[in-house]
Amino acid sequence: MANIKLELVELRKEFGDLIAVDDVSLGVEEGETMALLGPSGCGKSTTLNMIVGLEPPTSGDILIDGKSVLDVPPGQRNVGLVFQDYAVFTHMNVRHNLEYGLRVRGMTRPDMEREVAKVAAFLNLGHQLDSKPLELGASELQRVAIGRTLVTNPEILLLDEPLSNLEAEMRNQMRRELRRIQTETGQTIIYVTHDQIEALSLAHRIAVMDFGALKQYDTAHNVYHYPDNTFVGSFLGNPPMNFVRGQFGHDGNRPVVAQNGSIIPVPPSSAAGLGDGAEVIVGMRPESMLVAEAGDPEAFIALVVAVEPQGPETVLTVRLGQTDLKLIVGTGMQAHEGSEITIRPDAELLALFDAASGVRFRA
Numbered sequence: 001m002a003n004i005k006l007e008l009v010e011l012r013k014e015f016g017d018l019i020a021v022d023d024v025s026l027g028v029e030e031g032e033t034m035a036l037l038g039p040s041g042c043g044k045s046t047t048l049n050m051i052v053g054l055e056p057p058t059s060g061d062i063l064i065d066g067k068s069v070l071d072v073p074p075g076q077r078n079v080g081l082v083f084q085d086y087a088v089f090t091h092m093n094v095r096h097n098l099e100y101g102l103r104v105r106g107m108t109r110p111d112m113e114r115e116v117a118k119v120a121a122f123l124n125l126g127h128q129l130d131s132k133p134l135e136l137g138a139s140e141l142q143r144v145a146i147g148r149t150l151v152t153n154p155e156i157l158l159l160d161e162p163l164s165n166l167e168a169e170m171r172n173q174m175r176r177e178l179r180r181i182q183t184e185t186g187q188t189i190i191y192v193t194h195d196q197i198e199a200l201s202l203a204h205r206i207a208v209m210d211f212g213a214l215k216q217y218d219t220a221h222n223v224y225h226y227p228d229n230t231f232v233g234s235f236l237g238n239p240p241m242n243f244v245r246g247q248f249g250h251d252g253n254r255p256v257v258a259q260n261g262s263i264i265p266v267p268p269s270s271a272a273g274l275g276d277g278a279e280v281i282v283g284m285r286p287e288s289m290l291v292a293e294a295g296d297p298e299a300f301i302a303l304v305v306a307v308e309p310q311g312p313e314t315v316l317t318v319r320l321g322q323t324d325l326k327l328i329v330g331t332g333m334q335a336h337e338g339s340e341i342t343i344r345p346d347a348e349l350l351a352l353f354d355a356a357s358g359v360r361f362r363a
């Protein structure tokens with residue numbers, strides 16, 4: 001069992017009547033990258049600020065290596081925060097920027113030079129130690145900002161939207177760079193982002209937040225494929241998860257969800273314990289629905305309303321009752337607007353949610 005580096009215990013922050021962080025509990029293992037993901041205003045930065053010590057929690061606890069750090073002042077928590085807008089000193093060259101955190105800790109010059117050389121080489125900044133920040137490009141600046149923090153060897157590296165100021169090309173490059181930092185240093189990283197692709201591609205585990213609440217905390221694979229609620233299903237994925245609202249029931253022995261005469265067969269495992277007549281929402285990822293042969297007992301029939309080729313794949317919009325669904329299919333698939341199509345959802349990935357709460361039914 002890996003060491004739990006960081007633990008949040010019913011962490012809460014209120015600003016007046018507003019609950020910015022709503023009793024969030026989670027643990028991050030040593031060497032793991034955890035992404036705090038969610039829409040603007042969901043409480044990501046407030047959570048980060050409480051971990052760093054810039055914001056006192058209203059209640060709850062923050063443990064690093066099993067010890068509460070609530071009484072430890074920000075500078076002494078040994079957590080390194082890199083802000084979105086590259087906190088570097090513009091009047092200092094790169095070397096002095098990298099040295100800064102070590103100098104304030106009173107490190108000797110030879111030790112400092114050794115540590116700075118190591119981090120500069122690691123981040124490909126060795127040839128730029130004498131440059132001023134204004135002479136650097138955006139990704140180099142970002143590497144200096146990360147280097148300034150990394151050189152202090154923090155217990156936890158906290159990154160607040162680190163790639164949001166970069167162009168698409170640079171962003172991909174920095175993403176690769178961050179993955180390298182992750183694998184080569186074994187650094188525990190907390191990564192704040194509203195970008196699901198960044199979270200899915202960089203994080204071992206993702207905490208999905210909405211209005212201060214933790215909506216799911218699981219591996220990147222599980223939050224995508226097995227969302228706990230409709231919020232997570234709709235926040236991740238592009239196009240997002242399809243939802244069909246209907247009534248649970250049986251067609252003969254087959255469990256189905258019916259909406260205005262249209263029916264979707266659902267796997268018995270997803271419907272365990274559900275009574276006929278229950279109001280539910282069926283969730284299906286666009287890429288987890290196959291075009292099937294007519295008469296397939298696990299399939300449903302829908303009307304094709306749009307066919308949009310998008311290079312390597314095609315997005316189909318189909319209508320089932322009153323609901324439009326998106327499917328991602330291969331380009332070999334021939335579909336015609338106005339024709340009927342038989343669709344079989346992947347039984348393993350189909351999800352049933354309670355219509356009132358949006359929470360997934362678990363067998």
Ligand SMILES: Nc1ncnc2c1ncn2[C@@H]1O[C@H](COP(=O)(O)OP(=O)(O)OP(=O)(O)O)[C@@H](O)[C@H]1O
Pocket residue numbers: 015018020038039040041042043044045046047194
């Ligand atoms: N100092 C403060 N005083 C009052 N309200 C605040 C303060 N800081 C944050 N908030 C509010 O708390 C909520 C959470 O904000 P927070 O910045 O943590 O969200 P976020 O998910 O990081 O958003 P963003 O991605 O836009 O930075 C928001 O409604 C915000 O307006």
